[in-house]
Amino acid sequence: MLDKRFIRENPDVVKQAVRVKGLDLDVDELLQLDQDNRKLQFEVDTAQARRKSFSKEFAKADEVRKAELRAESTTFDKQLQELREQLSATSARLNELMLATPTIPWEGAPVGADESANTVVRTWGTPPEFDFTPLDHVDLAEKRGWAEFARARRVAGERAYVLCGDAVLLERALHSYALDLLHGSGFRLMSVPSLVKEAPLVGTGMLPKGRAEIYEIPADDAFLAGTAEVSLVGLHAGEILDASRLPIRYAGISPCFRREIGSASRDVRGLLRVHQFEKVEQFVICADDQDESDRWHAELLGTAESILQALGLAYEVVECATGDMGVGKYRMNDINTWFPSLGLFRETHSCSSLKDWQARRANVRYRTAGGEVHFAYTLNNTAVATPRLLAAVLENFQTADGALRVPEVLRPYLGGRETL
């Protein structure tokens, strides 16, 4: 969500953002509604001021005047009611359009309709070379008894999986490593709800547009969140934070649920695209200062890279194109990790800066040292998301004898074992 004043003063900038992000939003309609809405607001305010004066006078009036006032009020209320209805109709529509307004993307972002316009910023590491025929993670996991797919799908349908034995320990090790790392660098560890209400989903921008992607539980007016970000933003919804509390840094861990409705029958094999997964997420709320936000973006991205480097996984960092980054984002960098079975890099992390787009929706504000109330800036990035990253570890570190070489940083979490 953008600032209305900004839209009024910079309609062309907004239109440009709508265009490069490939969105369907009529900025002129929005501007017209905004103007209509303000006019109606003024009329309603004025009418209400007058209406209030009737009641004031009533208390002091004699019986004759009271009868007059009652009659006048009734007539006046009809007009007022009509105005109110008009106002609520225009403001509802205005709000609908406001929720669809995009963050103006970073000028450095490649302009393009979709991910094919993304550019590689840098790569790290070298994809492993095998002197044997490596298995993909599905074959390897099944061979070692580390996963069940056919049976899992009997239980939970397509894209379901069961991790078994050492794969469970390895998954847990990845999350433990990420949590310890973040805890050590000042992030507050937060284990948050996945079962959430509608408001935080609207606040984070997952709704209304992303409805098809989210599991709904209508009996309880609840939803299953696709990321811990939903709860982490929601925790501070409606608050005015003291500047001294910023930046807020959270490492959120939660089960994540996604319907994957837009990618039906894609990646149906294995652990790459599943409906339920486990993610440690980095999340920051900071002041509305672009330089500071940029620094956090770099740090969140750097932390994710350091995790992959520590694991010894080759990856590339991608600058996401305007059409790929999503409505609310100012800048987005994906990190794609090498998957030997695919012979390419696949997304394992996604780092986003949203400026105050999310904070405006969720009404997360802070009071500056000077006493002014501002919307905060928010950023987020994956730290570790499994089982996708687990699959990368399985594929990259398999050995000729069908074993798995455990990355050194994970060994402390696996009783010091060097291979599984």
Place this chain on the structure above:
RNA sequence: GGUGGAGUCGCCUAGUGGCCGAGGGCGCACGCCUCGAAAGCGUGUGAGGGGGCAACCCCUCCGUGGGUUCAAAUCCCACCUCCACCGCCA
């Protein structure tokens, strides 16, 4: 699942229909006092929207949404959240 209680301006609290256009205390800010501070005294102290060149002015908000009334923090209904107890339970 059941029963009872509660949600007021950062915090505590007053407020059972018009004098609430929300009072008091704490905290905070500024000033006076002081060598300096504390104490004391005084003043100020929310958010959102709108109008005006401006000084200013108006509207909305007492958990949320409805309702009753000329008039609602106050009365009625529903919901949300919290607390206590009972039942069930990982």
